[in-house]
Amino acid sequence: MIQSIQKTDKEIEEGMKGKDFLTIGEFTTDEIHYLLNEAVELKKLQKQGVPHEALKGKILGMIFEKSSTRTRVSFEVAMLQLGGHALFLSSKDIQLGRGETIEDTAHVLAGYLDGVMIRTFGHETIERFAHASSVPVINGLTDTHHPAQILADLLTILEHKGYLNGLKAAYFGDGNNVAHSLIEGAAKVGMHFTIACPKGYEPDEAIITKAKEVGKTTGAIIQVTEDPIDAAKDADVLITDVWASMGQEEEQAEREGVFEPYQVNEELCINANKNYIFMHCLPAHRGEEVTEGIIDGSHSVVYQEAENRLHAQKALLKLLLKN
CATH class of the missing domain: 3.40.50.1370 (Aspartate/ornithine carbamoyltransferase)
Known part of the structure; x- marks a missing residue:
């Protein structure tokens, strides 16, 4: 480890x-x-x-x-x-x-x-x-x-997988602060990272560009896609976050429609590796960004992640x- x-x-x-x-x-x-x-x-x-x-x-x-x-x-x-x-x-x-x-x-x-x-x-x-x-x-x-959240995320992945370099993590949803720090952290430790998000909600381009440069040294492959199924394919770690972050509450209804195809549910998770782990920084909205069956299921490590x-x-x- x-x-x-x-x-x-x-x-x-x-x-x-x-x-x-x-x-x-x-x-x-x-x-x-x-x-x-x-x-x-x-x-x-x-x-x-x-x-x-x-x-x-x-x-x-x-x-x-x-x-x-x-x-x-x-x-x-x-x-x-x-x-x-x-x-x-x-x-x-x-x-x-x-x-x-x-x-x-x-x-x-x-x-x-x-x-x-x-x-x-x-x-x-x-x-x-x-x-x-x-x-x-x-x-x-x-x-x-x-960044403090992502230190905990990397620790949780390390505990479950035993290593970080070469793993594939996939994130679904808004290209927000959590996504930015995940991109940076994955690049630093050599972990492949794909973010699936709708057009107009992509992570900051400068952060993506810099992470790809870091990945040339560490071996990490950083990708952005609009296809959640492609992102989930063969992933070792599936990650999501709320669709409307603090301060975006008035956009909630609009975002629910935009992000619905990016929900982490049973159908999406079939595409991941059999021993995938699911992560969420919490608080979570069950039935929105993730189904109850996934966040409360056997693959979920959200409480260990929080600890x-x-x-x-x-x-x-x-x-x-x-x-």
């Missing part, structure tokens, strides 16, 4: 110390494998009840402009299990919500905290914050990227915030 590392452990740890985590594409293949290896070990320790307080005394600030269940709980519990503390900071309760500049908030919080996790709308917001901050900044989600947010993020926090 453990992936091979080209650089030494010390070199990778030194390179990651104090680093921001804004997109998974900004991390090297070695760094991603190292994070996954570390997550496997931290999960093992947690299951065995062995204390692992690598961040004792450290404090993570968590700024939320978008509400969340998994992101808030997983990051907060991660810090507690690592011996540190987490502060929930709603944008409504801090001066950022009253017009203080992003840069001023970043400078001030860096004087109090050892790291900041932000869940916000525009990706430029977190980029500006990170540029002004002297402590590591972690992307808990933006409209363009969701792995905790373990993957513990690895991330440990390596970025550790002295």
Whole structure:
């Protein structure tokens, strides 16, 4: 299960110390494998009840402009299990919500905290914050990227398949933030990735182009298609997400009609490998992007995937915030 590392452990740890985590594409293949290896070990320790307080005394600030269940709980519990503390900071309760500049908030919080996790709308917001901050900044989600989720996804696939390089993953639905980070992550670890989406809902072309360039080195084949059956053919991993993301609720009815052919259902899954796994970052809308029989069936690993947010993020926090 453990992936091979080209650089030494010390070199990778030194390179990651104090680093921001804004997109998974900004991390090297070695760094991603190292994070996954570390997550496997931290999960093992947690299951065995062995204390692992690598961040004792450290404090993570968590700024939320978008509400969340998994992101808030997983990051907060991660810090507690690592011996540190987490502060929930709603944008409504801090001066950022009253017009203080992003840069001023970043400078001030860096004087109090050892790291900041932000869940916000525009990706430029977190980029500006990170540029002004002297402590590591972690992307808990933006409209363009969701890298913390994809670390958990890769960990889940690794646990079930034993390897990542050469596997085929297929994603069905909107070319959104989850899709963008999946594309970047798959390219980095050499996993073939096909996204099936209707015309007009494709992922960002610049992200696709860059991922294809990375794939030339790692062996990953990145494809975009309008044909869900072609995407599902011989896939080892099937993935979907809600059709209308947070902030797109008024488009719900329109999107239901557009995305109906991309529902992950029993008929579609026949085209995948017999031992495929189904993944969804949750929350899910049963009967829309996925049928109840698939998400609650024997191939589904969505709850393990959700739990792995905790373990993957513990690895991330440990390596970025550790002295």
